[in-house]
Amino acid sequence: MIATLACWTVGMAAQNPKGGLSIKPMAGINISTLANGTEGMYHTKVGFTGGVEMEYGVNNWLGLSLGMLYSEQGAKVDGTLQALLIDDMGGQYVTASQMEGKLKCNYLNLPLMANIYIPAIKGLALKTGVQMGILTSDKMAVEALTVIAKIPSQDNSNQMRYVDSSNPDTEALKQNVSVSDVCKSIDLGIPIGLSYEYKNISLDARYYFGLTKIDKTENPDNAQNRYLSITLGYRFHL
Numbered sequence: 001m002i003a004t005l006a007c008w009t010v011g012m013a014a015q016n017p018k019g020g021l022s023i024k025p026m027a028g029i030n031i032s033t034l035a036n037g038t039e040g041m042y043h044t045k046v047g048f049t050g051g052v053e054m055e056y057g058v059n060n061w062l063g064l065s066l067g068m069l070y071s072e073q074g075a076k077v078d079g080t081l082q083a084l085l086i087d088d089m090g091g092q093y094v095t096a097s098q099m100e101g102k103l104k105c106n107y108l109n110l111p112l113m114a115n116i117y118i119p120a121i122k123g124l125a126l127k128t129g130v131q132m133g134i135l136t137s138d139k140m141a142v143e144a145l146t147v148i149a150k151i152p153s154q155d156n157s158n159q160m161r162y163v164d165s166s167n168p169d170t171e172a173l174k175q176n177v178s179v180s181d182v183c184k185s186i187d188l189g190i191p192i193g194l195s196y197e198y199k200n201i202s203l204d205a206r207y208y209f210g211l212t213k214i215d216k217t218e219n220p221d222n223a224q225n226r227y228l229s230i231t232l233g234y235r236f237h238l
Contacts, residue, residue: 016057047072101142
């Protein structure tokens with residue numbers, strides 16, 4: 001049936017005519033990370049994305065599409081966190097944690113896009129819109145090496161200082177940490193991109209700017225989703 005539809009549609013126009021509808025299955029990869037979080041902590045990771053988009057032709061140069069896409073996002077975690085702690089007795093400690101692992105956030109993304117077709121280059125479209133992501137699962141798994149050093153009581157500077165591992169008041173802890181439920185359930189943002197279509201085969205690239213601070217832990221940072229998606233799809237006219 002798919003082969004028959006492909007043969008039937010191959011000679012049709014790539015974009016929808018005015019009032020026309022089409023459906024486009026698509027699949028590809030995400031290159032994702034987190035922005036505005038702890039400096040130097042988050043790095044890019046690669047994940048899968050795939051789903052379907054339906055488009056309505058407003059006129060010969062504009063289409064409106066609504067999609068439903070499964071999206072693997074998140075980031076590699078690799079960096080150092082430092083903190084100054086005070087215990088119940090007023091003792092001060094400096095901690096440094098070297099962390100390495102991954103944050104995996106899986107979403108069902110619903111992009112609503114305006115697709116602006118360029119008459120001078122048949123098949124080329126610029127696109128932008130809004131997107132809501134519904135979190136389906138999340139997990140952060142890291143290996144952490146934490147050094148804890150007590151600051152002598154006469155040191156009242158309250159400043160971070162180098163942790164000397166030879167200090168008898170220094171303790172090193174190595175832990176494997178795996179936690180879920182660290183991200184907010186809804187993510188809102190703006191996707192922008194372009195696509196090129198030839199004989200109903202579409203290559204789509206878009207970049208997503210997340211506007212939601214996704215961290216919902218006890219001491220959240222300002223991390224927001226960012227990803228580049230590259231997908232290949234096929235348009236079926238209805």
